[in-house]
Amino acid sequence: MSSSSSSRRGGGLCVINEDIVQNIVTRLPATTFASAACVSKTWNQICKRVLSRPKLASAVSLNPSSHFAIEEVLDKVLAEPIRPDFAIASVGCGFDLNSTFQIIATRLGSRTPIILSRSRGVIGRDALNDEFREIKWGDAYSVEDYENNTRSGIAMTIGFVPGLKVDVITLIRPNQLALPEPLVDNFVMDIRNYTMSVSGSTSPVGIIMFGCELIDQTLILEKLDYALPGETVIVGDGKSLFLSSGAIDIRHACQGISDLASAALVFARDRNKFDGIGEIQFHVALSNGVSAIGPSYKAVSVRLSESDRATWLTARREGEQEILDGEQILNNIDNELADRIQYPDLYIGVAKRRKISIGSEKARYLKSLSFHGVKGGDEEYLYAYGGGIKTGDHFKFYHSDPDTALNSLRNVSLFLRNLKLEWNSKNVRNMMAVDIVGKREAFGGFIFSCCGRGRSFFGNLNVDSSPLLENFPGVPLAGIFCGGEVGRSISSLTGQGILEESSIMARLHVYSTVFLLMSYTPVPPDN
Known part of the structure; x- marks a missing residue:
């Protein structure tokens, strides 16, 4: 057998130009992309180049069939190359939480940190037509809309965040309404210990929280405020029903919605991150209502x-x-x-x-x-x-007060616009300097809005999402309507306008919308 014949039979992949391979894998869905990364060391390196920056993928489906709705959003978020570091999904009461959780965990893998909650409505782009929607259960535009509003819908987000470690830390619900302080202390210590184990510091970058609607989250938030520095962003839904599972400790993966008092999706710096990975930052703004x-x-x-x-x-x-x-x-x-x-x-x-x-x-x-x-x-x-x-x-x-909310949304939009201008200005200055620093850019956002807001509050559609849509139109966004909006960050919480003392800060809000914007600064190229 000739050497050329042998090359065609056994080494055919080796003679394919790397640019062609990269072009191919860029077009693959997530699961096929993961398989391609295992073909060879060369292909693995190519796949790492394709997926080198953080990425969020989100989708909403209002399909009245819960089975088809779940498949629609999963197919959409997994349609492009991505390795899920975490997943957040929210559904209406037309969905069974346990069966929905099992479907998602099967598709994403048992070690992907997942939080699945029951929300008052969903926010995001439709999985089929890419139309941006704010859907609050019960909001209707006509009699027909009201009759067809079966509260069946799902918002799904998965994220790839290189340079960060992510896991779910849970607080098991006691057989009483009041949370014992030692139980809350252990929960907070679990968060700090996890962060220390992966980053060498007890301070996470951010936390996305979900709290049981039957349990007052105030003590938990007070303890977190005490234990974590102001730079640690905390957002989420303080009054929900939810299931979760973590990557490291899956002992508390729940089979019933009454098992958990709180769950924290913790984002911590990875002290073992690879060279060439830039920095992810969280930015928070709040619209008071x-x-x-x-x-x-x-x-x-x-x-x-x-x-x-x-x-x-x-x-x-x-x-x-x-x-x-x-x-x-x-x-x-x-x-x-x-x-x-x-x-x-x-x-x-x-x-x-x-x-x-x-x-x-x-x-x-x-x-x-x-x-x-x-x-x-x-x-x-x-x-x-x-x-x-x-x-x-x-x-x-x-x-x-909708007028207060509208004014506050304008302030949030201005805050985000100035943030964007600041990034662009720094990039121009850095380009002119000797050391070229990568341009900071937004790659995803979350919205937690009070279920009292929405169309019924403002009289118009997609008002709560407008600050992010106007300033970052191409960035993937997802959100929910909540029963209690969690929002805490001393350094970047804006638009409060209701406190007479700047040292007094609300942690669990009412009639508000909390915005979380995630940005990335790449490592400067070698000179």
Whole structure:
């Protein structure tokens, strides 16, 4: 047998030009791309060049068949080369969480960190026609739309984030409504220990959280605020039902939606990242949707009712001695509102100063603004949802306000525009310098919007997504409508406009939209 014949039979792949191979693998779907990377060392290196930068792939399907909807979004996000480092999916109540989770885990692999939640609506681009949609269950444009709104839909996002390690850390739900502090301490320590194991530091880049709707997440967020530096971004849905599984520890992969109190998708720097991998950063902005109304009050008597998970309280106005009951307080607020807005949702924002610690670590005081929905009032008490309010706490009333939300969205859009201009400006300066630094660019974003917002709140479509759509039109975006929006980042949280003290920060918001933008700066080329 001639050597040329042998080359054609056994070494045919070797004589294919590398540019041709790269052109081929670039067009492959994710699963075939993964197989191509195993053909040879050469092909593996080519595949690494093709998939060298971070990538997000997302899709939404409103197919009334849950089976076909799941397949549509999976086929879409896996249509191009990608290696999933994590997956986030959200579905309507027309989907069974357990069976949906199993389908996703089978397609992505059991070691891919996955969080699957039940949301109040989904945000993203349609898997079939690429149309951008904000779909909140219950929002209808006509009688036909309302009748056809079966709450069947899914938003799916997978991400490849070289230079970061990602895993799910879970907090098992106790057999009680209140979370024991030692349990929360262990959860926070698990997050810090995981981060230390992969990065050499206890500070993650960011956390995307999902909290059980039956469990108050306030203590968890307070502990995280104590334990993690302000640069660590924390966003998510604080009131949900969800399942999850992690890459390293799959012992807590749940078979029932009642097993978990909280799940944290943790993004940490990889201390063993390969040369040539750049830097990923998280950027957070917040659109506030409530306005303060009336004077400040100070809680005088406070009672917690375990039966209805509500706080009963009396209060006095700041600077006055008269103790007011719930009816008197609400009459004052009604007079303040007058004809400003019809049927607003009403909250009290309680400014809290609490001593927080983790385990035996030294405690310190943290300030926060905690929102509590107003349940009502009578000749004895004002009734507010939730607990954690103490005698002597100061609070103010807030009401849902679309005008405030629109103004805040404009501020967020300006913040993102300036961020983009800053990146472009730095890139121009660096290009003119001796050392050329890669251009920072956005590669994906997440949106967590209150289920009270959307079309019914603004009167128009896709308003909440507009800041990201306008400033980063080609960047993959995905999101959900939540029952409680988590948003925490001291350095880049914007658009609050409701706090009189800059040191007081809300962690769990109402009528807000939290934006997470992910960016990447490549390593400068060798000189």
